[in-house]
Amino acid sequence: MKLLHIADLHLGKRLHGFSLLEDQQHALNQITALVKAHKANAVLIAGDVFDKATPAESALVLLDEFLTALIETGAAVFLIAGNHDSALRLEFGSRLLMKNGLYISGAYNGTLNKVRLKDEHGPVDFYLLPYVRPAQVQQFFIEQSIKTHEDAVRAALSSISLTPSIRSVLLAHQYVSGEGSLGYRSASESAIAGGLDRVCTSAFPEFDYIALGHLHKAQAASDSIYYSGTPLKYDFSETLDKKGALLVELLEKGSADIKFLELTPLRDMLRIQGKFSELIKPGLSGREDYYKIILEDEYDVLDAMNRIREFYPNAMQLSYEREVMPEQNEVGLSLKGKAPLELFEKFYSYQNDRTLDEESRQFIKPLLFELESGVEE
Amino acid sequence: MKLLHIADLHLGKRLHGFSLLEDQQHALNQITALVKAHKANAVLIAGDVFDKATPAESALVLLDEFLTALIETGAAVFLIAGNHDSALRLEFGSRLLMKNGLYISGAYNGTLNKVRLKDEHGPVDFYLLPYVRPAQVQQFFIEQSIKTHEDAVRAALSSISLTPSIRSVLLAHQYVSGEGSLGYRSASESAIAGGLDRVCTSAFPEFDYIALGHLHKAQAASDSIYYSGTPLKYDFSETLDKKGALLVELLEKGSADIKFLELTPLRDMLRIQGKFSELIKPGLSGREDYYKIILEDEYDVLDAMNRIREFYPNAMQLSYEREVMPEQNEVGLSLKGKAPLELFEKFYSYQNDRTLDEESRQFIKPLLFELESGVEE
Numbered sequence: 001m002k003l004l005h006i007a008d009l010h011l012g013k014r015l016h017g018f019s020l021l022e023d024q025q026h027a028l029n030q031i032t033a034l035v036k037a038h039k040a041n042a043v044l045i046a047g048d049v050f051d052k053a054t055p056a057e058s059a060l061v062l063l064d065e066f067l068t069a070l071i072e073t074g075a076a077v078f079l080i081a082g083n084h085d086s087a088l089r090l091e092f093g094s095r096l097l098m099k100n101g102l103y104i105s106g107a108y109n110g111t112l113n114k115v116r117l118k119d120e121h122g123p124v125d126f127y128l129l130p131y132v133r134p135a136q137v138q139q140f141f142i143e144q145s146i147k148t149h150e151d152a153v154r155a156a157l158s159s160i161s162l163t164p165s166i167r168s169v170l171l172a173h174q175y176v177s178g179e180g181s182l183g184y185r186s187a188s189e190s191a192i193a194g195g196l197d198r199v200c201t202s203a204f205p206e207f208d209y210i211a212l213g214h215l216h217k218a219q220a221a222s223d224s225i226y227y228s229g230t231p232l233k234y235d236f237s238e239t240l241d242k243k244g245a246l247l248v249e250l251l252e253k254g255s256a257d258i259k260f261l262e263l264t265p266l267r268d269m270l271r272i273q274g275k276f277s278e279l280i281k282p283g284l285s286g287r288e289d290y291y292k293i294i295l296e297d298e299y300d301v302l303d304a305m306n307r308i309r310e311f312y313p314n315a316m317q318l319s320y321e322r323e324v325m326p327e328q329n330e331v332g333l334s335l336k337g338k339a340p341l342e343l344f345e346k347f348y349s350y351q352n353d354r355t356l357d358e359e360s361r362q363f364i365k366p367l368l369f370e371l372e373s374g375v376e377e
Numbered sequence: 378m379k380l381l382h383i384a385d386l387h388l389g390k391r392l393h394g395f396s397l398l399e400d401q402q403h404a405l406n407q408i409t410a411l412v413k414a415h416k417a418n419a420v421l422i423a424g425d426v427f428d429k430a431t432p433a434e435s436a437l438v439l440l441d442e443f444l445t446a447l448i449e450t451g452a453a454v455f456l457i458a459g460n461h462d463s464a465l466r467l468e469f470g471s472r473l474l475m476k477n478g479l480y481i482s483g484a485y486n487g488t489l490n491k492v493r494l495k496d497e498h499g500p501v502d503f504y505l506l507p508y509v510r511p512a513q514v515q516q517f518f519i520e521q522s523i524k525t526h527e528d529a530v531r532a533a534l535s536s537i538s539l540t541p542s543i544r545s546v547l548l549a550h551q552y553v554s555g556e557g558s559l560g561y562r563s564a565s566e567s568a569i570a571g572g573l574d575r576v577c578t579s580a581f582p583e584f585d586y587i588a589l590g591h592l593h594k595a596q597a598a599s600d601s602i603y604y605s606g607t608p609l610k611y612d613f614s615e616t617l618d619k620k621g622a623l624l625v626e627l628l629e630k631g632s633a634d635i636k637f638l639e640l641t642p643l644r645d646m647l648r649i650q651g652k653f654s655e656l657i658k659p660g661l662s663g664r665e666d667y668y669k670i671i672l673e674d675e676y677d678v679l680d681a682m683n684r685i686r687e688f689y690p691n692a693m694q695l696s697y698e699r700e701v702m703p704e705q706n707e708v709g710l711s712l713k714g715k716a717p718l719e720l721f722e723k724f725y726s727y728q729n730d731r732t733l734d735e736e737s738r739q740f741i742k743p744l745l746f747e748l749e750s751g752v753e754e
Contacts, residue, residue, distance in 0.1 A: 054431060057463060057465040057466055058465075060465065060466055060469050061465055061468075061469075063469075064468065064469045064470060064471075064472075067470070067473070068470075068472045068473055071473055086434060088434040088435075088437065088438050089434055089437055091438075091441065092437050092438075092440075092441045092469060092470070093441060093444070093445075093469070093470040093473075093474055093479075094441075095441075095445045096444070096445055096448055096470075096474055096477045096479060097470055097473055097474065099476075099477055100473045100476055100477070102470075102473060
């Protein structure tokens with residue numbers, strides 16, 4: 001049985017004022033194509049399908065088209081709510097849609113939805129655990145004290161008993177990492193300070209595969225617990241990351257084959273660095289990508305963002321990187337007894353990373369004299 | 378074939394700070410029970426299912442439960458968007474849900490969705506026309522000038538051709554009335570000023586039944602064009618209206634039997650009028666209803682709303698009704714040459730609908746004298 005695992009779509013997400021809807025649609029189209037090409041039997045969508053609890057119409061339409069296209073391939077689709085999703089909104093129509101092979105688990109209700117599919121090796125049980133917070137689980141386990149996300153996951157999973165001979169798959173949306181590891185976090189996640197929401201891999205019983213969502217970088221938390229990561233880059237800290245989906249082939253019990261399938265972005269997310277004049281040379285390729293532009297110019301470039309966008313229309317961020325002189329810590333010290341010109345030279349070299357040349361020196365000298373003496377031309 | 382026609386659910390509507398969700402749920406439960414009791418083959422929901430384009434989670438859950446319950450009865454369900462609904466949000470999952478017998482038409486796309494059902498008398502064609510504005514239809518009929526709602530409806534309907542021998546039903550959400558009639562409007566509708574959105578019944582071809590939504594009072598626009606009205610009262614101007622659903626039995630072509638089925642509200646919407654002391658007598662029934670309280674007291678009652686709500690916890694509105702004395706128009710005239718006491722007597726009787734009694738007169742007299750003379754006790 002072949003499963004395609006994706007997560008953290010964050011449909012409707014906006015970044016630095018840019019809508020990413022076209023980029024998301026491009027990614028979803030590739031995912032649908034992968035499902036067809038690999039004849040996947042099921043698609044696992046491990047939470048955070050939307051970026052906001054009340055998604056925009058356009059994001060809703062995008063998910064609708066995606067899910068409809070997936071179901072039309074003949075694959076079953078499993079979808080759980082993440083922390084960004086409204087559990088209740090996501091469940092609209094779910095009791096009817098499961099008859100079409102679309103299984104949505106939005107709000108945790110004390111038990112895990114279980115769906116059984118079959119192939120030539122026998123049955124596979126799919127369990128759906130939407131994102132849970134400790135307080136949500138506590139109400140269903142009043143005899144236990146559920147303080148942490150790990151307590152919550154352990155309690156929620158205690159309600160199921162796996163049959164050792166039957167293959168089983170879990171979908172969950174949590175921050176999970178192995179003993180002693182913090183996993184790879186990403187700046188585009190909404191992290192809980194101090195990692196208090198961390199769940200250890202030991203909290204999970206022996207599933208054949210656990211499809212996780214929440215962390216944005218594709219990674220393994222153990223040899224059967226995986227994050228697919230986001231299908232596209234959502235932060236400039238992710239420019240070097242590979243983005244895609246995980247293709248999981250479950251063979252006979254205990255044997256799974258896992259491959260990362262990379263997606264090609266409509267527009268990549270990149271950083272470029274250099275002097276303004278070097279960056280705006282005509283003939284550069286990939287100019288439609290989303291850029292973080294880092295200028296190395298000594299002087300601020302007038303109207304830089306607008307001029308940059310003539311060449312890189314989707315430049316998202318602009319900043320300057322200037323080497324700070326080692327003297328910076330001295331500024332503000334030992335000003336006393338220094339002549340104005342000496343102070344100005346120090347200030348100039350601090351600001352501009354170079355010493356005052358003779359021409360500038362001859363220009364500033366009479367001005368400083370005037371300032372001091374109160375004489376005006 | 379039996380059809381149950383409802384419209385204008387306005388799920389999630391709030392009135393004077395009160396959520397009507399429980400009342401709406403109560404109405405929907407009765408509708409589901411009617412569908413079962415009458416073995417209806419189809420439920421027609423003629424728009425404005427939600428009160429707002431972005432409904433609250435609780436309203437979404439309510440519709441989800443209602444539609445799921447209706448489909449479980451075995452009836453087909455037809456649903457069109459009204460002017461209050463977000464056409465695109467309403468369509469989420471619709472291409473999958475139609476496989477379950479739930480046909481949703483949200484956004485007008487140039488053609489009308491058509492669904493054929495059958496019974497012992499042959500086929501019945503259902504056409505779905507969601508709420509349309511002139512500009513929405515114009516883009517699909519560029520060779521015509523579509524200025525009014527009637528133009529829009531005529532153009533949209535021009536794309537279909539009815540087979541005279543086959544029974545046909547239309548769902549639409551518009552302000553429709555017969556030649557020379559304005560229909561019965563209701564204060565809870567969001568009307569377009571001047572009735573510019575009015576569509577004449579003559580704009581519609583010969584359907585066996587047209588299920589309309591938009592006007593909130595149940596009414597017939599012609600002998601085959603009906604408004605079911607809202608399933609519950611949504612304004613104090615509707616306190617005397619009957620609220621419910623229309624049961625339509627289509628027999629052989631050209632023969633339809635139409636009955637109004639009244640619903641019982643969880644809490645009725647009523648007006649009561651009288652003096653405060655009469656209204657708060659213990660032992661009154663129906664105190665859970667939604668009340669508009671009209672007080673006839675001469676004097677404002679201190680903290681009236683809070684005290685009223687001890688007896689009528691769901692009192693929504695409070696107002697005073699006092700007969701205005703015919704002299705009111707004289708106030709402000711001929712003040713000159715009148716003594717202060719005379720002026721005060723006039724003012725007192727105007728304010729209180731009675732003349733100053735002797736005791737009050739003896740009380741006010743020295744006060745007025747003091748005011749005039751500047752003497753203080």
